[in-house]
Amino acid sequence: MTDALPTVTTFPLGQAKRGYSGVVHRIDADTATGSALSASELESRLIELGFVEGARVQVLHEGAVGRDPIAVRVENITVAVRRREAMAVIVG
Amino acid sequence: MEAPPLHLALVGTPNSGKTSLFNALTGSRQKVANYPGVTVERKEGSFVTPRGRQVSLVDLPGTYSLRGRSPDEEITRDMVLGRAPGEAPPDLVLCVADATNLRLTIRLVLELKSTGRPLALVLNMFDIATRRGVTVDVPKLSAALGIPVVTSIAVRRGGTADLLDLTDAIAAGGVAPAQENRWQPLTAAQLRATQREADRIIGESVSLPTRPDTWTARIDAIVLHPVAGLLILALILFVMFQAVFAWAQPLMELLSSGFGALGQLVHDRLPEGLLQSFLQNGVISGVGSVVVFLPQIVIIFLFILLLEDFGYMARAAFLMDRIMGGAGLHGRAFIPLLSSFACAIPGIMATRVIDNRRDRLTTILISPLMTCSARIPVYTLIISAFIPDQQIWGWFNVRGLVMFGLYAAGIGSALLMSFLIKFFMLRDYQPAPFMLELPDYKMPRLKSIAIGTYTRAKMFLQRAGTTIFSMMVLIWFLASFPQAPAGATEPAIDYSIAAMIGKALAPLLAPLGFNWQIAVALIPGMAAREVAVAALGTVYAIEGGKEAAAQIGEMLATKWSLATALSFLVWYIFAPQCASTLAVIRRETGSWKWMAVTFFYMLTLAYLASFVTYQIAVALGAG
Ligand SMILES: Nc1nc2c(ncn2[C@@H]2O[C@H](COP(=O)(O)OP(=O)(O)OP(=O)(O)O)[C@@H](O)[C@H]2O)c(=O)[nH]1
Numbered sequence A: 001m002t003d004a005l006p007t008v009t010t011f012p013l014g015q016a017k018r019g020y021s022g023v024v025h026r027i028d029a030d031t032a033t034g035s036a037l038s039a040s041e042l043e044s045r046l047i048e049l050g051f052v053e054g055a056r057v058q059v060l061h062e063g064a065v066g067r068d069p070i071a072v073r074v075e076n077i078t079v080a081v082r083r084r085e086a087m088a089v090i091v092g
Numbered sequence B: 001m002e003a004p005p006l007h008l009a010l011v012g013t014p015n016s017g018k019t020s021l022f023n024a025l026t027g028s029r030q031k032v033a034n035y036p037g038v039t040v041e042r043k044e045g046s047f048v049t050p051r052g053r054q055v056s057l058v059d060l061p062g063t064y065s066l067r068g069r070s071p072d073e074e075i076t077r078d079m080v081l082g083r084a085p086g087e088a089p090p091d092l093v094l095c096v097a098d099a100t101n102l103r104l105t106i107r108l109v110l111e112l113k114s115t116g117r118p119l120a121l122v123l124n125m126f127d128i129a130t131r132r133g134v135t136v137d138v139p140k141l142s143a144a145l146g147i148p149v150v151t152s153i154a155v156r157r158g159g160t161a162d163l164l165d166l167t168d169a170i171a172a173g174g175v176a177p178a179q180e181n182r183w184q185p186l187t188a189a190q191l192r193a194t195q196r197e198a199d200r201i202i203g204e205s206v207s208l209p210t211r212p213d214t215w216t217a218r219i220d221a222i223v224l225h226p227v228a229g230l231l232i233l234a235l236i237l238f239v240m241f242q243a244v245f246a247w248a249q250p251l252m253e254l255l256s257s258g259f260g261a262l263g264q265l266v267h268d269r270l271p272e273g274l275l276q277s278f279l280q281n282g283v284i285s286g287v288g289s290v291v292v293f294l295p296q297i298v299i300i301f302l303f304i305l306l307l308e309d310f311g312y313m314a315r316a317a318f319l320m321d322r323i324m325g326g327a328g329l330h331g332r333a334f335i336p337l338l339s340s341f342a343c344a345i346p347g348i349m350a351t352r353v354i355d356n357r358r359d360r361l362t363t364i365l366i367s368p369l370m371t372c373s374a375r376i377p378v379y380t381l382i383i384s385a386f387i388p389d390q391q392i393w394g395w396f397n398v399r400g401l402v403m404f405g406l407y408a409a410g411i412g413s414a415l416l417m418s419f420l421i422k423f424f425m426l427r428d429y430q431p432a433p434f435m436l437e438l439p440d441y442k443m444p445r446l447k448s449i450a451i452g453t454y455t456r457a458k459m460f461l462q463r464a465g466t467t468i469f470s471m472m473v474l475i476w477f478l479a480s481f482p483q484a485p486a487g488a489t490e491p492a493i494d495y496s497i498a499a500m501i502g503k504a505l506a507p508l509l510a511p512l513g514f515n516w517q518i519a520v521a522l523i524p525g526m527a528a529r530e531v532a533v534a535a536l537g538t539v540y541a542i543e544g545g546k547e548a549a550a551q552i553g554e555m556l557a558t559k560w561s562l563a564t565a566l567s568f569l570v571w572y573i574f575a576p577q578c579a580s581t582l583a584v585i586r587r588e589t590g591s592w593k594w595m596a597v598t599f600f601y602m603l604t605l606a607y608l609a610s611f612v613t614y615q616i617a618v619a620l621g622a623g
């Protein structure tokens, strides 16, 4: 769809630092190779927590060990996810 | 003729206030908690509408969709679809929404509509929504969704009036028959489309909050801080245990002298003989030495309920996720394990929130290792009898340190076990995802905390009144019969059945430094750990007078070596002592196998650890 955009502006939420804020670009469950869930299951769960294209996200907090998990504001709720799974959320 | 009761079911995303609404409507005494998915049991209640219609209501576990990814969510799905065996399908499904946060619920509503069940939407927490400046065009929302919509405030008196009126209106109009069920598990693409549709509907009839919840953000800035957050968590746990031991003391002394006085009264009023001994030693001092621990149990539950209601539990899971992950545990296991400090039974039941079977099994297997409140009586008794009340290094109390050590040993061994289970039994283990909503903080509701604590205290007292009481009677009987022959030189108990059983078991337990009296006390301890205290009193023929527990302690100090005492403490860290826990494990895992595994691994651990403790202590000269 927006192939014209330079790809460097999008990256996985799993790599975002605390304070990052942006918009969900797409869900690509194949990026989250470390997750135990199948790609379709992971995608469903992320959508169920509100991670759909266009949703505004902001990384509010990081865990103590390895900055993991992260607490993400998704529109108007706060969700805790591990970075491994957040890799599937491509933000930009 | 009276109309049959109307069946309603409460469905909704976690933490939307279903249980609060359930309590408000039925007035039933239930726990209201704040941790997503804490409702693990099916709760049914009934009420009568203002116009006199009888209604039965079920409270269902929170869910984001009907896909049923955990045992909890399956219950909800099956109820809604009318597939639950032995359950009448609900006449009306009430979808409960947190009005401040409608996105996920409206998507759930759209999914629920495809089941064809009559449906209504309840916009709960409308007080908070109003405070934040959220406005909802209710008629428009209702038209867009094609279902009735009402607002409610579950925690305020009269806050459910609209819902009651709606129920009456629906009942009066005759409930529409269920339509064809077109529900299919949604694919990711369908979910996405549904969410878009939901967002569109919300955009048209709901305004965004003008005043965000600044409190939650402010509190989280500290509570979820990587360093400060962990310190606060440690502090909370520390205060909790401090409270259990320090604050409870005066109350416990009061209870103990009360039972002492009662025993004395019986002693003075009745003639010397069997009946007097039965009432004073068997019943009053037996039950009394256990009831004394009520204050401690109330305090520990008070803390857990407060933290749940406040919304802290999900944060604790967030903070602990990676740390527990190191031992192969899921962040969500934190709540069940923390509850296990009160009692392993609610802890094991709370593992239903863990959707991955392996994570759940591991948590179930190790939760009995957490120091439950039933161990407190035993620990307190032995510690105060054998460990000097001294300060070391200025401000550490030795007794406190030993108690802390026992808790730490429980936790440490649980983590080790979890690691071993992951390593040996579930080799192909893949860490399950940790995805959890962090709900906004809520002011804990005094009423729901009080109800929750009261229910727990009642359960404990009922246990004291039934299981523990009958055990005490049994021990008293075993310890009193057959009676000593006239002119016997040994204490009377040496001639009893209890002594025979104990002596038969004694050789097995001798390497642990346990004598036959301990062997006797361990048997009733299988029914309930705390009985061991009273049982020791009975086998050592303590006259139940004032402060029976203290007397038992003094007696033990003269009869046991320090090595035996330590070995006994260590035994209690590990031993699979409580039959009800084993029964719950069997029920929750659905197999005898895991119950047997738990029993034998704990027994082995207990035996080995006590053996090592005793032998080392003897070698160091404490024998
Ligand atoms: N201010 C306000 N607080 C509410 C209202 N309804 C519920 N709460 C609070 O919201 C929190 C969660 O409520 P619960 O009733 O436990 O939610 P639930 O939907 O049963 O949650 P799960 O069973 O975990 O899915 C509690 O702290 C309640 O006191 C309301 O209408 N207004």
Ligand SMILES: [Mg+2]
Residues within 6 Å of the ligand: B018, B019, B020, B033, B038, B039, B062
């Ligand atoms: Mg509930």
